[in-house]
Amino acid sequence: MTTTPTGTAEDASTLLDVRALRKVYSGKGRGVEAVSDLTFTVAAGELVCIVGPSGAGKTTLLRCVAGLLDCTSGEVVLEGRQVTGPPAGMAMVFQEYGRSLFPWMTVRQNVERPLKEKKVPKAERRRLVREALEAVGLAEVHDAHPWQLSGGMQQRVAIARAVAYQPHILLMDEPFAAVDAQTRADLEDLVRALWKRLGVTVLFVTHDIDESVYLGQRVIVLSNSPTVVLEEVRIDLPDERDQLTTRSGPRFAELRAHVYELIQQAKQGHRPAG
Numbered sequence: 001m002t003t004t005p006t007g008t009a010e011d012a013s014t015l016l017d018v019r020a021l022r023k024v025y026s027g028k029g030r031g032v033e034a035v036s037d038l039t040f041t042v043a044a045g046e047l048v049c050i051v052g053p054s055g056a057g058k059t060t061l062l063r064c065v066a067g068l069l070d071c072t073s074g075e076v077v078l079e080g081r082q083v084t085g086p087p088a089g090m091a092m093v094f095q096e097y098g099r100s101l102f103p104w105m106t107v108r109q110n111v112e113r114p115l116k117e118k119k120v121p122k123a124e125r126r127r128l129v130r131e132a133l134e135a136v137g138l139a140e141v142h143d144a145h146p147w148q149l150s151g152g153m154q155q156r157v158a159i160a161r162a163v164a165y166q167p168h169i170l171l172m173d174e175p176f177a178a179v180d181a182q183t184r185a186d187l188e189d190l191v192r193a194l195w196k197r198l199g200v201t202v203l204f205v206t207h208d209i210d211e212s213v214y215l216g217q218r219v220i221v222l223s224n225s226p227t228v229v230l231e232e233v234r235i236d237l238p239d240e241r242d243q244l245t246t247r248s249g250p251r252f253a254e255l256r257a258h259v260y261e262l263i264q265q266a267k268q269g270h271r272p273a274g
């Protein structure tokens with residue numbers, strides 16, 4: 001059991017509710033307060049990006065949301081239940097694709113593994129794996145091993161594995177930080193396409209301001225550590241986005257500049273009033 005019911009009434013559309021989350025790492029002599037007080041919600045079907053300066057506590061936040069780390073205080077509520085361990089309806093994609101795939105397993109076996117653990121019947125497993133690999137453009141290489149693939153392809157395998165699991169929420173922790181710029185652009189478009197097609201809720205952590213504006217419907221900007229929310233920026237760009245037109249438009253430039261300014265303020269230690 002990884003979640004417990006919570007009695008608090010919520011907006012019906014809220015899928016994820018992060019309430020006054022605080023995380024202090026205990027160390028020798030003194031603790032490190034990584035996250036001070038984070039409160040935000042994510043609605044079902046939303047694509048929300050989180051940006052913040054290096055060391056702002058983005059990974060800490062995502063690990064608390066994923067139930068991989070205990071919060072010091074506050075709570076994370078997913079689908080009305082308090083998260084106390086990795087919840088069933090969640091999948092995560094990490095930056096280090098090389099370490100998240102099993103090198104001795106084929107692509108198909110890697111994608112199928114969580115479904116076996118979930119006890120999905122064999123015929124359905126096969127179907128889900130086939131559909132997920134087709135969706136990320138890797139149907140042809142299902143019998144290859146991860147080490148035979150490029151970095152971008154390996155990250156596609158990790159995305160296929162998450163998608164095949166049919167999560168209600170997909171957490172992505174700087175998933176494209178280690179791939180080249182062209183591959184990164186392709187993978188960003190893949191995430192938007194999958195999000196639209198599957199209707200999955202996505203919480204995407206990045207330190208890349210342009211990426212956050214290009215991908216998100218909303219960008220949550222974090223202060224530096226100990227972390228609070230500096231501002232939630234609504235990305236009012238058209239839903240149809242493409243690398244060339246969207247990124248060269250005036251509104252993209254305005255939003256990018258606004259988030260950039262916030263990050264600069266964060267680096268200088270600015271905190272929200274009150």
Ligand SMILES: Nc1ncnc2c1ncn2[C@@H]1O[C@H](COP(=O)(O)OP(=O)(O)OP(=O)(O)O)[C@@H](O)[C@H]1O
Pocket residue numbers: 025027032033034052053054055056057058059060061207225
């Ligand atoms: N296990 C740990 N023990 C002690 N302190 C930690 C631990 N993990 C992270 N920290 C500290 O917590 C703060 C936030 O770290 P975190 O990795 O969550 O930030 P981040 O925003 O993901 O950073 P980056 O953008 O550089 O990846 C930092 O000051 C970091 O040194």
